[in-house]
Amino acid sequence: MPFLDVCFSPELIHLYELKGRVVVVVDILRATSSMVTGLAHGLERIVPVSSLEDCKLYSQQGYLTAAERDGKMASDFDLGNSPFSYMSELVKGRTLAMTTTNGTRAIRLSAAADKVVVGAFLNLSSVAAYLLEQQKNVLVVCAGWKGKFNLEDTLFAGALAHKLQDSFEPENDATLAAWHLYETAKNDLEGFLSKASHVQRLRNLDIFKDITFCLQPDVYDIVPVMEGDYLVPYTPEVIKS
Ligand SMILES: O=C(O)[C@H](CS(=O)(=O)O)OP(=O)(O)O
Numbered sequence: 001m002p003f004l005d006v007c008f009s010p011e012l013i014h015l016y017e018l019k020g021r022v023v024v025v026v027d028i029l030r031a032t033s034s035m036v037t038g039l040a041h042g043l044e045r046i047v048p049v050s051s052l053e054d055c056k057l058y059s060q061q062g063y064l065t066a067a068e069r070d071g072k073m074a075s076d077f078d079l080g081n082s083p084f085s086y087m088s089e090l091v092k093g094r095t096l097a098m099t100t101t102n103g104t105r106a107i108r109l110s111a112a113a114d115k116v117v118v119g120a121f122l123n124l125s126s127v128a129a130y131l132l133e134q135q136k137n138v139l140v141v142c143a144g145w146k147g148k149f150n151l152e153d154t155l156f157a158g159a160l161a162h163k164l165q166d167s168f169e170p171e172n173d174a175t176l177a178a179w180h181l182y183e184t185a186k187n188d189l190e191g192f193l194s195k196a197s198h199v200q201r202l203r204n205l206d207i208f209k210d211i212t213f214c215l216q217p218d219v220y221d222i223v224p225v226m227e228g229d230y231l232v233p234y235t236p237e238v239i240k241s
């Protein structure tokens with residue numbers, strides 16, 4: 001049986017052998033939830049970039065651009081980091097260059113993996129189906145917050161471990177911890193997260209509906225998969241049928 005492991009912060013990623021694994025990068029609030037939403041609403045592809053400067057260069061090439069720092073949309077870009085802005089007609093058929101505080105960095109740090117995909121509660125079952133298709137060891141990389149642990153990404157890792165419990169073996173205590181945390185929280189994710197740091201940070205910015213939206217399971221059936229420099233949408237066969 002393949003293994004499922006969890007890396008609680010991008011700062012710990014150097015401890016893991018990425019080669020031979022599928023990495024699932026998760027940033028529930030809000031980067032990976034927004035990526036899934038955008039690709040499900042017709043974005044053609046997304047290039048995750050690390051810096052605001054690099055993102056700006058893409059705009060000179062005619063790309064749509066999205067940039068967020070400290071929860072706020074950076075000025076002079078087309079989109080921020082709210083999933084609701086990724087539902088607009090503006091995204092259809094376009095390529096997006098995107099940079100966020102935590103999520104896009106975690107994706108770039110995972111590049112050495114055999115495959116890098118993007119997970120969120122919004123596409124939880126599709127990510128599980130994709131991993132069943134691949135049959136390789138999995139590492140869930142939690143984007144966390146500025147190098148620190150967060151609850152919401154760990155809950156996603158636990159939810160995925162629950163979904164895959166008959167087909168993937170927990171590699172160590174990190175997976176077991178995420179599994180138990182999700183077991184405790186699963187009946188009321190939003191209530192469980194009410195004191196979580198980033199939930200409070202977003203509330204202080206008057207961002208409420210994003211939190212509720214990002215915690216919904218299985219709204220979309222696509223999995224963003226990294227192909228070269230771009231995330232493109234993929235729908236697993238079992239989800240299609
Ligand atoms: O926009 C977000 O939700 C966060 C902002 S931050 O963590 O407060 O800087 O960015 P993300 O990269 O999606 O974690």
Ligand SMILES: [Mg+2]
Nearest residue numbers: 027029030102
């Ligand atoms: Mg985040």
